[in-house]
Amino acid sequence: MTTTAASLDQLCVNTIRALAIDTVQNANSGHPGLPLGAAPMAYALWTRVLRHSPSQPQWKDRDRFVLSAGHGSALLYSLLHLTGYELPLEELKRFRQWESRTPGHPEYRETPGVEVTTGPLGQGFANAVGMAAAEAHLAARFNRPGHDVVDHYTYVIAGDGDLMEGVVHEAAALAGHLRLGKLVCLYDSNAICLGGATNLSYTMDAAKVFEGYGWHVQTVADGNDLDAVTKAVEAAKAVADKPSLVVVRTSIGFGSPKANTFGVHGAPLGAEAVVETKKALGYPSTEPFFVAPEALAEMRKAVERGKAAEAAWRKKVDAYRAAHADLAAELERALSGALPAGWDQDLPKWTPADKPVATRAAGGKVINALAAKVPELFGGSADLNPSTETALKGAGDFESPAFQPADKQGAVGGEWGYAGRNVHFGVREHAMASVSNGIALHGGLVPFSATFFTFADYMRPALRLAALMQAHQVFVFTHDSIGVGEDGPTHQPIEQAASLRLIPRLTVVRPADANETAGAWRFAMAHPGPVALLLTRQAVPVLEGTASADVAKGGYVLADCEGTPDVLLVATGSEVHLAVEAKAILAGRGVKARVVSLPSTELFDAQPQAYRDAVLPPSVLARVAVEAGVPAGWEKYAGAFGAIVAIENRFGASAPLKVVMEKYGFTAANVAEKAAAVVAALPQKLAAVGLRKA
């Protein structure tokens, strides 16, 4: 019996391997090494531990699984197919082909059962930390004695490459600090990476390092030992107050002629080697895509197990609903992603009579007004709360209950322990964004994260993935220009605004004043994808005519003139008030100017042509765009005959902000000067290119 069971297990493991190498070979592209080495741990995890429901991939209380080593996608696709997810063999045969459900690296939203887009190393691990944090928070908020309706684990398989990435170390240190006991990482330690043996560059003692981060660490000496892997994972689950790392020693490309060499990492084995491998593994057939029927039957049991597990959970929820109707309704709403009724009522408003206010300060008021209505707003900053003004007042710190005050130990819900909503990410910008991606993908929460805008550079790989995955969250970037002043060029963004606008499907909003800031937050909360808010350090006046509602259009006429304008002044953020003041100066000189506030170029460009032409009349060729950053991106609004007041080919400087702004030409007088010059030079500019007014 045990031998039969053992041999059936072995057949299942080899079926995963065979299917994965066939998938890669058929595409003649991909990574066979990881699936061959990691198939046993993946099989043990997926069939003996993981609580998932292949017929209901979206079951809310499922365990989460992340393949951080995304290049091993063929392993994941094999598992999904064999355990009964909606991924037919035909899709595995279309691996890495146009519009298949089996892209080269796993892609969120493209394949049922894929929880997150992975491939850029380190990201999946950090996403998993976010998923575990989200589970801990929702469990603390919603579970009640006898009612554990939020109760699942997060598992991740990571490779040597992941563990070399800094973002993993940031996220691991954070997870250890937070004591996320329901996070388990299986580390596929094969000592081979793409460039060669890892000892060329990698000799760290991972166990010791992770223990230093506060993790529980175990080692499995033989990655082919299914029982050892299973026991280790069960032991990891038993440690409730520490995340667990299981170092699993494996052989990359196990069973293949090129086993344990980097040649097997990222290139197909070749048809002959595929056959040799199957023979070496004792696989019953060498026929491509042959799936051993007994193995399929055994692994498909996951479907029924999953249905039973989900049904049991639904019973739990019914009992919970009976005992805690309001909490149950609130949990359901939060998990559905719908914002609470009236979420955007009572947002603060400002008037020009108010004294100038930094948009970061306005943002602080807005986020607190929102937080009072939207309990799922959850996040924090990279050790900059006092500067980014993103602290949620009275909402508690998200931390291990071990750090709770003695008299609050055992407190349920409220603002204590994991129920706290202010996340202290530490000076870990990259992990902050990657972890926030994981929180957003988990569901039930709308994460926000904040730091100085110049440090958006540290977060860029995660910002890109947030856009690629359309993870709903808000990135708050304060100190958004040379207006930072004394801290100097390392802390003064110059190219950052333009560069975030380049990321497809990331919406960037740079509000002109307090009221536009409220509008930007309102838009961000309702928008399904990621939004970056660029806010000032310095105070800016509250302008006449800025309306929260207009922000969603991306741009609008803020201040107009009689009849057709002689010149259009287009500006964003802290430069809009300069344009308004320049308009008055120009009026004094008989030049009619229209001021257009353009807080979001992406949103404006998405408006109907008629609206855009109404705001920026195509026939008005004299235009000046103003932004305290690089000129790139403004050509299309300034046009071929306009000018751009920007920062060209240089960085910022350390000095009081008024001095820096003036030295760099960000004054109303200079904007007016440039505008008058553009108007005056228009005829010559046209003539120079052989044109004239019709």
Next chain:
Amino acid sequence: MTTTAASLDQLCVNTIRALAIDTVQNANSGHPGLPLGAAPMAYALWTRVLRHSPSQPQWKDRDRFVLSAGHGSALLYSLLHLTGYELPLEELKRFRQWESRTPGHPEYRETPGVEVTTGPLGQGFANAVGMAAAEAHLAARFNRPGHDVVDHYTYVIAGDGDLMEGVVHEAAALAGHLRLGKLVCLYDSNAICLGGATNLSYTMDAAKVFEGYGWHVQTVADGNDLDAVTKAVEAAKAVADKPSLVVVRTSIGFGSPKANTFGVHGAPLGAEAVVETKKALGYPSTEPFFVAPEALAEMRKAVERGKAAEAAWRKKVDAYRAAHADLAAELERALSGALPAGWDQDLPKWTPADKPVATRAAGGKVINALAAKVPELFGGSADLNPSTETALKGAGDFESPAFQPADKQGAVGGEWGYAGRNVHFGVREHAMASVSNGIALHGGLVPFSATFFTFADYMRPALRLAALMQAHQVFVFTHDSIGVGEDGPTHQPIEQAASLRLIPRLTVVRPADANETAGAWRFAMAHPGPVALLLTRQAVPVLEGTASADVAKGGYVLADCEGTPDVLLVATGSEVHLAVEAKAILAGRGVKARVVSLPSTELFDAQPQAYRDAVLPPSVLARVAVEAGVPAGWEKYAGAFGAIVAIENRFGASAPLKVVMEKYGFTAANVAEKAAAVVAALPQKLAAVGLRKA
């Protein structure tokens, strides 16, 4: 005597503190906390250990000092002034003012004695790893028995914030692996960061983690104990085969009323608190900028010590020159930064008759041709040598001698141990770039680093600093577009080319073919600042007329027509050959097209107006720009009436490259189609904005 010495030491430490807090208070901006807490370790290091020559800050064999916690700049400026660097008290009084030599964060090139620009946390630490690596390599190449002409240490002071950053963990793991024994980090462990006590987010066991990375770790329990700090640093120096971390427990804001609170981290103390602090420290005067004369006299002894040390080194060099004239001359040349005579002779050339070649492959041939002539070319990839083709053949691996083959142990020079020139950075893109910055700043080497272009995002903070510091080095980015194919959107750059072009003073070159690749490398070697090369994964034809020399102009006419062109086709990289083919298609339809290859927009924009107008005649309004990336940045070349063939508002896709390229419209037929449409639509477009041909 000892008491006198001890009290004089104490007076010196307090003079550093007093000067630092006066500097911050006078500017009413800055960070007093770190200088007050770290002054003792800094004093011990600078006056008892550091081999430096204040009157000759550029002495080649000086020890390097990096203040990674750059916000503590007032500490560094105090040290520089007191030990006799050319930084008068007046400059400290102009702290954080326009064009002062004392900017808010230390800036390389702005202040004598400042080795590197720091402020973005973690960077300085990684730069220091690069400096130590450079020293190890140059020592291995040039030192000979009895002649240690390259023999200095690298010291870094890092804070809690640094140790939270992933780039520090990447760099520390690399330094531990490389066993860089002459790197010593003093960790200012004060348990306070900007947002509050570090235990809000930071509880890692730094000693254990660094031991896991292979570091030698010591702890000094009292950061005010000068002898304990000195002993620890001496002990660290004595460990030759491991980098050393000295955990120094300090009190942030020591002596001030706000000591040990985050309130003292980043805001001036206030005039009263400054006075209180000086009194608490027992400082002889509370007068602003009072410098105790005995302390100044004592610390200024660094000048004479430095002259003596440098003189002793010059004697060593003379003896070395006598014994090894060629090596001495070569060392002098390398340290001077001058390239060897004939460095760019014998670069490979290709002809259109050759079969298509990927520019990454051409780059591999070029870098090896250069490496044969330029011994200071030193670098590697983030575990992607087989893919980036940047391995220097026969140049050996840069690694600890401990990893050398037994029969090569003790080999001098050659390609063994630290004399190897191929650096294996591991999957640590961010550290790769930061470490390369340090290598470049050390001098004597021209570093290069390589990875897939999409992962440039991981390196962005270091790329920005390379540009800000104008560190001479080459970043090689291969797999530069959707031409990557099967690996899919996570591995296909879309916005990266446009986004690197936004970084001021970073030169980006995207060559069209093998010959332009040779030109790009030639330019990069001779250019004093950082250059990024964007190279294809896929083969591209060698084009008629691409000339290595033209690359330095940024753009040139590659293929022209008779008379005035009807349309200009502007393209870069792998899209240039599409423009050439489109030109032929258009000719068949009676449309005269000129093809402009624009490998570097920055270089082209820097050309005289006359040259730019000759290449892109302003009167030719029908223009099509082609690049397999975002359209942003091309508006200014396509003009208001042209078109851009690019990738708008979407990411890439996983499929064979030919399929992806075709689906995304990167075919000669589509380019020709767009061009014909632009020519046809020009009159209507002009009319729409009220213009016509004069």
